[in-house]
Amino acid sequence: MxxxxxSSLKKCYGSLKAxxxxxxxxxxxEVFGLLGPNGAGKTTTIEILEGLRQQDGxxxxxxxxxxxxxxxxxxxxxxxxxxxxxFFEKTRPREAIIYYADLFGVKVDPDVILKExxxxxxxKTNFDNLSGGQKQKTGLALSLVNTPELLFLDEPTxxxxxxxxxxxxxxxxxxxxxxxxxxxxxxxLDEAQQLSDRVxxxxxxHIVAMGTSDEIIxxxxxxxxxxxHGSEQLADYIRANTELQVDYxxxxxxxSMPLKQKIDALAALAAAEQSKMDWGDIQTRRDxxxxxxxxxxSGRVNEQGELTDKYENAGxx
Amino acid sequence: xxxxxxxxxxxxxxxxxxxxxxxxxxxxxxxxxxxxxxxxAIFSSGTTGTINVYTQNLDTNAPPQANIAxxxxxxxxxSTTIRVxxxxxxxxxxxxxxxxxxxxxxxxxxxxxTDYLKGNQVNLTVYGNPASSTSGIVSGTVNGYTNxxxxxxxxxxxxxxVTSATVNTQQTKYVxxxxxxxxxxxxxxxxxxxxxxxxxxxxxxxLFKQLSLTPLTxxxxxxxxxxxxxxxxxxxxxxxxxxxILAFGAHVTLSVWLIPFLVFGPMLFASLGMLVxxxxxxxxxxxxxxxxxxxxMMFLAGTFFPIAxxxxxxxxxxxxxxxxxxxxxxxxxxxxxNVQGALIDLAVVLxxxxxxxxxxxxxxxxxxx
Numbered sequence: 001m002x003x004x005x006x007s008s009l010k011k012c013y014g015s016l017k018a019x020x021x022x023x024x025x026x027x028x029x030e031v032f033g034l035l036g037p038n039g040a041g042k043t044t045t046i047e048i049l050e051g052l053r054q055q056d057g058x059x060x061x062x063x064x065x066x067x068x069x070x071x072x073x074x075x076x077x078x079x080x081x082x083x084x085x086x087f088f089e090k091t092r093p094r095e096a097i098i099y100y101a102d103l104f105g106v107k108v109d110p111d112v113i114l115k116e117x118x119x120x121x122x123x124k125t126n127f128d129n130l131s132g133g134q135k136q137k138t139g140l141a142l143s144l145v146n147t148p149e150l151l152f153l154d155e156p157t158x159x160x161x162x163x164x165x166x167x168x169x170x171x172x173x174x175x176x177x178x179x180x181x182x183x184x185x186x187x188x189l190d191e192a193q194q195l196s197d198r199v200x201x202x203x204x205x206h207i208v209a210m211g212t213s214d215e216i217i218x219x220x221x222x223x224x225x226x227x228x229h230g231s232e233q234l235a236d237y238i239r240a241n242t243e244l245q246v247d248y249x250x251x252x253x254x255x256s257m258p259l260k261q262k263i264d265a266l267a268a269l270a271a272a273e274q275s276k277m278d279w280g281d282i283q284t285r286r287d288x289x290x291x292x293x294x295x296x297x298s299g300r301v302n303e304q305g306e307l308t309d310k311y312e313n314a315g316x317x
Numbered sequence: 318x319x320x321x322x323x324x325x326x327x328x329x330x331x332x333x334x335x336x337x338x339x340x341x342x343x344x345x346x347x348x349x350x351x352x353x354x355x356x357x358a359i360f361s362s363g364t365t366g367t368i369n370v371y372t373q374n375l376d377t378n379a380p381p382q383a384n385i386a387x388x389x390x391x392x393x394x395x396s397t398t399i400r401v402x403x404x405x406x407x408x409x410x411x412x413x414x415x416x417x418x419x420x421x422x423x424x425x426x427x428x429x430x431t432d433y434l435k436g437n438q439v440n441l442t443v444y445g446n447p448a449s450s451t452s453g454i455v456s457g458t459v460n461g462y463t464n465x466x467x468x469x470x471x472x473x474x475x476x477x478x479v480t481s482a483t484v485n486t487q488q489t490k491y492v493x494x495x496x497x498x499x500x501x502x503x504x505x506x507x508x509x510x511x512x513x514x515x516x517x518x519x520x521x522x523x524l525f526k527q528l529s530l531t532p533l534t535x536x537x538x539x540x541x542x543x544x545x546x547x548x549x550x551x552x553x554x555x556x557x558x559x560x561x562i563l564a565f566g567a568h569v570t571l572s573v574w575l576i577p578f579l580v581f582g583p584m585l586f587a588s589l590g591m592l593v594x595x596x597x598x599x600x601x602x603x604x605x606x607x608x609x610x611x612x613x614m615m616f617l618a619g620t621f622f623p624i625a626x627x628x629x630x631x632x633x634x635x636x637x638x639x640x641x642x643x644x645x646x647x648x649x650x651x652x653x654x655n656v657q658g659a660l661i662d663l664a665v666v667l668x669x670x671x672x673x674x675x676x677x678x679x680x681x682x683x684x685x686x
Contacts, residue, residue: 052526052684071684072532080530086522090334102326103531105319126337 001064002027003150003181004049010057011044018044020205021058026183031176033196034185037297038305040202042185043083046154049183050080063149076104079143083154083185085136089128093119093138096127100145108145117141117171133164140171151175151182157191158305169194187305189293199289203297213289220296221287226257226265228272230279237275242267259284323533327541335545341511345549349503350560356499356621357492357565367400368451368625371422373410374403379430386429389466393423398458411444411482418645418653420446421455433466433476440478451625456481492565496557497647498620503553504582505620505640508546509590509611515542516594516681517603529683536678539591546583554579574650577663581670582643588673589639595681614640619648639669 004026011019019041026032034042047053049062051071060067065074087096097110114120119137122130130138136156143151153172157165165188172195175182186192192199193213200210209216235248235255244264247256257268265284272279287295299307335341370393376386394401401423404413414422422444432439443459445452456479463477470476519525528538554575561567593610597603617624617631618640624632635641646662649655 050530052529071529075530076532078530080527082523082527082530084523086524086527088330088334088524090337091330095330095333099326099330100531103323103533105322105532 001061003063004032004183005061006045006049006059008058009045009048009055009060011041011048011053011055017205019048019055022200022202022205022207023058024200024207024210026181028181029179030197031172031182031184031195033192033199034183034202035187035189035192035199035293036202037187037299037301037307039204039307040297041205042202043154045202046152046183046185050078050152051075076146077148078150078152079146079148080152081136081139081143081154081156083158085139087127087135087138087142090126092124092126093130093134093141094123096138097141097145100142104146106146113141113144116144116174118167131164132160133167136160136164136168137171140168144175149181151180153182153184155185155187155305157186157188165191187301189290189301193289201293201296208296209292217287217289217292220292222258222291224259224284224286226259226268226282226284228255228268228279228283229253229281230255230272231277234272234275234277234279237277238268238271241271241274244268255279319532320534320537324537324541324544327533327538328544331541332545332548335511335549341507344510345503345507346553346556348506349499349553350556352499352502352621353492353495353557353560354564356495357561367629368398368421368454369402369419370399370455371410371414371417371419372401372403372425373406373408373413373422374425375406375427376425376429377406377427383434384430385433385466386425389429389462390425392465393458393462396458396462398454414444415653416655416657418649418655418658420444421451423455423459433470436471436474436476438476438478440480442480442482444482451623490565490567492561492567493569493652494623494648495621496561496567496569497651498622498644500550500554500557500579500647501582501618501640501644502615502620503557504550504579504643505586505611505614505618507549507553508542508583508587510607511546512542512587512590513594513603513607514600516591517597517600520594521600525683535681535683539587539678539681542591543584543587546587547580550579550583570651570654572650572654572656574656574659574663575647578643578646578650578659578666581663581666585639585643585666585670585673588670588677591677591681592673595677614638617641619644639666642666642669 002025006025007023009019009022010017022045034045036042044053048055048060049067051067051074054068062074063077067074091099093114094110097108097113101108111120114123117137117140119134119141122134127135127138140156156172157168160168169191172182176195184192184195198210198212199216200207201216202208209220211219230253232248232250235246238244238255238257239246244257244267249256257264259265269282297307302308372390374386374390379386390401390403393399410422410424414420424442426439426441429439441459441463443456445455460479463479466477467475558569561569589610590607593607594603597606617627617635618638619635620640624635624641627635642662642665646659646666649659649662
């Protein structure tokens with residue numbers, strides 16, 4: 001049995017469908033990323049799986065248990081860092097680990113856990129004096145106290161600076177190397193790519209793509225494309241004088257043309273040359289996960305996870 | 318067993334955090350002591366409102382048309398400062414006053430009316446505690462009416478005299494009343510404000526949600542908070558009694574009957590604080606509601622001064638305040654040695670505590686639907 005099995009899961013808040021009929025499984029020893037902008041339904045999904053919220057429809061099995069009905073049993077076997085991890089202000093990481101060990105009724109060496117999450121230096125600092133990264137590491141440390149079979153990391157690096165983010169990644173890689181099954185939500189594409197074996201991209205409560213990065217690119221990417229730098233007039237000229245689909249990114253000044261066959265590149269370049277306009281920087285490339293992600297969620301995601309500007313490259317043919 | 322282990326683990330973490338937080342420590346332990354020092358030093362003076370005065374009329378054989386005792390008491394009752402409460406002539410008066418936690422009383426002697434009409438010297442006995450703020454008012458009022466009656470019939474010859482007497486509280490000082498009052502204050506303020514704050518803050522910062530992911534149950538969490546505030550109350554009690562005795566030579570009766578008040582008091586207000594924090598949407602609203610609930614109790618439940626000196630409508634209002642029964646109970650035990658009266662207060666405290674605790678546990682949610 002897989003550690004997580006979800007089928008046709010639904011959750012509404014009033015008229016808002018936060019999670020709308022999603023299905024996926026997470027295999028043992030796998031790092032599974034739930035990727036999407038704020039409001040996509042990631043946290044609601046993960047909180048249903050943690051037994052913190054009750055679904056309105058569908059099925060969720062975590063370690064073979066119903067998370068809502070068997071939450072108390074389940075919590076002894078899972079580790080969780082909730083979004084924006086918080087703790088008692090005047091408690092120190094080392095004391096927090098001992099506290100959790102007492103709650104779970106387990107014997108642990110706090111120093112071993114502190115070392116595992118690279119937090120030895122701040123073991124005796126009050127929580128309210130820790131940096132954002134150290135706070136998240138405290139959360140990670142606590143999620144490991146009960147030696148969980150499955151870890152839920154809900155946006156573990158949101159709001160952290162790049163160094164702190166990389167340090168958390170280091171810890172997560174260490175856990176992955178130990179064979180832990182991890183479900184990770186994030187709105188950072190690089191985080192999902194760096195850490196996850198498989199990714200599900202969520203948007204408006206739906207899973208819009210799922211698989212390894214390559215599988216998603218293969219399935220949703222547009223294949224090979226020719227890109228040249230030039231003006232919008234040049235893009236219009238090529239569009240008028242060839243059979244090609246021509247996209248124009250105003251921000252970057254890049255003309256982009258999907259290639260059905262390699263010979264299309266010659267037609268495009270010939271048209272550019274005939275136009276007598278300036279152009280250069282020829283390159284061919286395939287869609288990255290970033291391209292596919294932007295296309296699937298119809299926009300870009302800022303640092304805070306909000307969906308911002310619409311991608312200029314899309315739909316300008 | 319494991320439930321006790323978890324409760325104790327939570328107790329340890331919470332108490333350590335509390336002790337590291339100077340703000341909490343100040344309000345929990347130091348502030349009430351400062352109040353004792355300030356109010357003890359200022360002493361009490363000046364009162365308003367009507368004072369209940371127990372009166373025993375032993376002049377039972379006076380003819381109705383010449384019942385001077387009755388006329389005198391009616392006149393006294395018509396004053397704005399005294400309310401005469403007549404008790405049966407067969408009662409043992411000093412014991413009755415002690416049992417009703419009062420030091421103010423008047424005995425009208427037998428044959429008062431006959432002696433007065435004949436112009437024979439006759440003495441009213443006025444009970445009071447010289448240190449109490451109410452005592453001066455009672456004796457002043459009685460003297461005023463005595464003079465009036467003397468003047469009316471005998472042109473000022475002192476036919477009616479006044480003899481002073483005291484019950485067993487004769488050595489009592491203002492600080493003796495202040496100590497139970499401020500212990501009550503301490504029982505109210507620390508658990509109430511703290512639980513209002515943490516229950517709404519933990520909800521906002523999702524700490525409850527996080528704790529719900531551990532084997533700790535919400536009842537264990539609440540129990541550890543109650544436990545901590547009971548410990549804090551005992552510490553605060555010891556500190557205040559020590560300061561009262563050392564700084565002001567206070568007289569305090571220590572009895573096992575204090576224990577239930579020091580245990581259930583913090584439980585009552587921790588539950589009430591939890592309830593306020595639970596039913597409100599955010600910490601700001603919780604703070605406002607918490608203040609609305611707490612402030613009237615702080616000043617009107619007999620903490621800083623006896624409610625007897627307040628206007629009647631405020632005295633009536635005081636009786637709906639949970640803290641009133643704790644302060645009255647503590648006064649009954651510590652000042653008057655009136656265990657019977659304290660037991661009635663304790664019964665009320667137990668009922669209110671049970672209701673608030675049950676509501677807090679029922680409405681407080683770890684996780685959402």
